[in-house]
Amino acid sequence: MNSQEDIDGSVAPSAAVITKRTAEIVVGIVVAAFALLAIVSNYKLGAGWADDGPQPGYFPMRMGIAIFLASLVVLVQALRKNDRSAFLEQAQAKLVAIVLLPLIVYIAAVQFIGIYVASALFIGIFMCLVGKFSWYRSALTGVIVSLVLFWIFEIMFTVPLPKGPLEQLFGY
């Protein structure tokens, strides 16, 4: 299976971090594991037939079996197709990380400083570092977006969003 030389590097603008084949296999295995989890969990719950009809695990366990079988097909197809083109190139991975990592920090921050302050910081810092805007324009945009959101959610629709110490200071 590995006899073929990897020639796709010449096509791609930057080296591949992961090939499509690897990605297909990894996802296939993860999906299969998910299916096994569903099968085992529902089997323990009771996936058979009771006097009053199917037990609660009956339906989900069969779905789990279907997923498991289909993931085997996907794995076989991935091995036979042997697609060495890039699933993710280095340059792409960098760009995705630029969005994904700050997003994770942002979501974690929401718990501590509330969604409005976190959003202002997220937008401001992202603009400043990624978009190379001057710091005062970034800060201004972040604050304005947060204020608009505050006005829409807390005042117009009275939908409470997570708030932190700053909002408490103002009595919200």
Next chain:
Amino acid sequence: MDDFNALLNGFATVLSWHNGGLMIVGILLGIVVGVLPGLGGPNGVAILLPLTFTMNPTSAIILLSCIYWGALFGGAITSILFNIPGEAWSVATTFDGYPLAQQGRAGEALTSAFTGSFIGALVGVLMITFLAPLVAKFALRFGPPEFFAVYFLTFASFIGMGKESKAKIVIAMCIGFVLAAVGLDTISGQLRMTFGAPQLLRGFDFLVAVIGLFGISEILITIEEGLAFRGKNGKIDLKVVFKTWATMPRHFATLLRSSAIGCWMGITPGGATAASFMGYGVAKKFARDQDSFGKGNIAGVLAPETAAHAAGTSALLPMLALGIPGSATAAVLLGGLMIWGLQPGPLLFVEQKDFVWGLIASMYLGNLSGLIIVLATVPLFAAILRIPFSIIAPAILVVCAIGAFTVHNAQFDIWLMLAFGIVGYVFKKLDYPLAPLVLALVLGDRAEDAFRQSMLASRGGLGIFWSNGLVGTIMTLAVAGLGWSLLGSLRERFFPRAAVTESAGGGATQPQG
């Protein structure tokens, strides 16, 4: 005649100041949602749904369905001016739309795209007006076995008509079913697959899943291509509009074919994306000047837009008449019905006449005002895309996070949204379809309930699904369709054809190459 009066009442409902205003707000928001990558029809509707919890259902559905129409219109703007499909269903529009814009004929291309959309939608709404009440009346006789059969047919046709690998469709759909089962089982009262985590007691909310799968993942895919928007100028003056409209009769056959394709693909859950590609392909096949397609042929813009809009509109027919949505956005709207306390299904036409006919009337008016609004405001919305992505991306992510939070006021849901976003990103890149997952997540409990109720009635015999002509026919159709498509994919394996359509059926913004 009764229905006609009800429709007139619906028009009266929509034309009140309050609802008319909501309609226009909905369309404007929808165009924004359609223009921006990362915010799509299903996602936009899902984010705004929590804000409508306290609204009157008729006003709420007018607002949300108009966001849908707006998004259908808006997708064409970016396709034609920027060569970036704002939506999956406007990918086919870029083939001829962008070349036209490069030749300085953007106004013409936009006008025909919007007009095509409008005509497609009109055909879809007309069909809903006449067909939906009949289907609903017919479906009133349905019991649990019949409903399960229809669900089964829906899911079978998803597998049958999907362009992706059959195994991947099965995986996506069944993951949806399994996720739908997590939490409290309504029939036995037992907990399923919660693994002792209190956050999982509620189960997975499809709104959170939609925001992650369609929103977050789209942003990740968009940023990956390192977007720099460099668009053509899109100014439309009335002279161009009328000149383009004058040529419309020439494209009568194309419009008709695309509308028919769209209606069919909308009712059977083929979806707007598949319909647009099919519309484009068929228009090209029937054209005398096939070579001009891809280089800037007006028919190449008209055909996919008409089909996509017809499909997007008629996807609401099964949702209204049977409680089974034909597209991801329709699935979100259906979820909305349940949240507003309405029971989806054929009884809707009997018990909630005002609601149903208000919605249908708003489809006519929403699409008409959508056409006028979009023609008038193209430059404004094209300007949105000139805002740097480093501002738009975090802003969209913030809006998504807020949308996920407001569904249940739970911070855990924001993490869930992120998880679904990553899953969606990986699935999209590997051509796993996302719509079946969402549909199964919405319908899973209902399909399972129908199945278990049928089993209770028959004491566990599968024979109940063939116990009368009606349910037997539907069930046989579904089984035959499923078998046919699986056989087809086997045949494909042994006699592979050139995979021309394969890349076309995938996600909107698949990287080329």
